[in-house]
Amino acid sequence: MAINVALGVAIMVSFLAFGLFDRNQKPALWWFAACIAGVASGLIEYSMPPLEYTAIARFAIYACFAVCLSCISIGLWLRYLRRVPVLPITIVFMAAIVSYALISELPRGSLLRAFVYQGSYSTIALVGVAAVWRGMDRSALDRTLLAVMLLFALNFLMKPPIMVLLGGNGGLAQDYLATDYAMVSQTMMAIVTILLAFALGLRTMADILGTIQKRSDIDRLSGALTRDAFHREVSRSLWQADRERTPKALILCDLDHFKLVNDTFGHQVGDLVIAQFGALLESFRRPGDVVGRIGGEEFCILLSRCDEGTARLFAEQLRSTFESLDATGGRSAHRCTASFGVTEMRPAEAFEAAFSRVDKALYEAKSAGRNCVRLARPDIDDQDAEAGGAVEPDALQKRRSFRVVGRTQG
Known part of the structure; x- marks a missing residue:
């Protein structure tokens, strides 16, 4: 006892x-x-x-x-x-x-x-x-x-x-x-x-x-997942989606003229814009969705149980809502906007292939004047990416660095 x-x-x-x-x-x-x-x-x-x-x-x-x-x-x-x-x-x-x-x-x-x-x-x-x-x-x-x-x-x-x-x-x-x-x-x-x-x-x-x-795993400024954590969660979500044979879509978004915001209003306002956009993404996120901040002003969203049409509407609602927000917290009359690339992932498709495709769609949105949504076009080059298998932990950063060449900044 x-x-x-x-x-x-x-x-x-x-x-x-x-x-x-x-x-x-x-x-x-x-x-x-x-x-x-x-x-x-x-x-x-x-x-x-x-x-x-x-x-x-x-x-x-x-x-x-x-x-x-x-x-x-x-x-x-x-x-x-x-x-x-x-x-x-x-x-x-x-x-x-x-x-x-x-x-x-x-x-x-x-x-x-x-x-x-x-x-x-x-x-x-x-x-x-x-x-x-x-x-x-x-x-x-x-x-x-x-x-x-x-x-x-x-x-x-x-x-x-x-x-x-x-x-x-x-x-x-x-x-x-x-x-x-x-x-x-x-x-x-x-x-x-x-x-x-x-x-x-x-x-x-x-x-x-x-x-x-x-x-x-949480980016303190935006509240979204960090790049590495996003990669891990995406791997789990894709495995689950492939097992259940449910559609999934990928959205890549980038804040427009963000460098200009930092240079004009200061990094404190820039941080506030990032935080506001992160909060907006969180408010739109559904159970099963994965949201990550993969670059300074760049975010990626994996939508579960979602086809291309629904993903496009999702991105358009994000775009219009963010455009209407006072993202600078009243410190400036400047209205911040964002550009979006959207693609539906194919059955058993490697993440790298879909990311390459949605990356090009985002580039098209930037080239079209920004503050818009563009769907990814079918690309025969995707076969090369699909053969690469699962994305490496630093693949997102490598892809982002590669993308700087030829893209209009911001």
């Missing part, structure tokens, strides 16, 4: 540290609360012989551990489904309390009493299992957590038959800690608790690292 309490304290400190390190880790704070309730239950039980196991103390042990399990389940629901099923969890918790009242007068060694007592714990834990099952992404980490949670829930149902096999749990409550069943039960609980804490800790650390990675 002392080992279980010590484990609970160590785990409690860990989850508190996770929650304080990243304030978005609300599940970790619920698991911290679970540790508090679990440690409280253990401390009461550990100090019971001097207190002679009063009815209130026995209920406190049971209720504190039920709260512990409820907090674990709430944390799992927040992590995997971003919501808490307040009514179901409340019903399950209250049912556990009522069950305790109903079995409190049954003999301590009664198998029925043991099954109801431990079954209530198992039911609360299964609420957490349901959250992982419904929200998991089938990763190895989530599969492991699901397996550990199932083992944790089944651990309670295994205790009643073990109690019978080992000769009971003591004639009186005070005798419990001296029985073989208590040793086995507490050892089982320590093992599954360590496994669960380890799995939850790994899940939390992975989430924190993912948040850190995501922050490093």
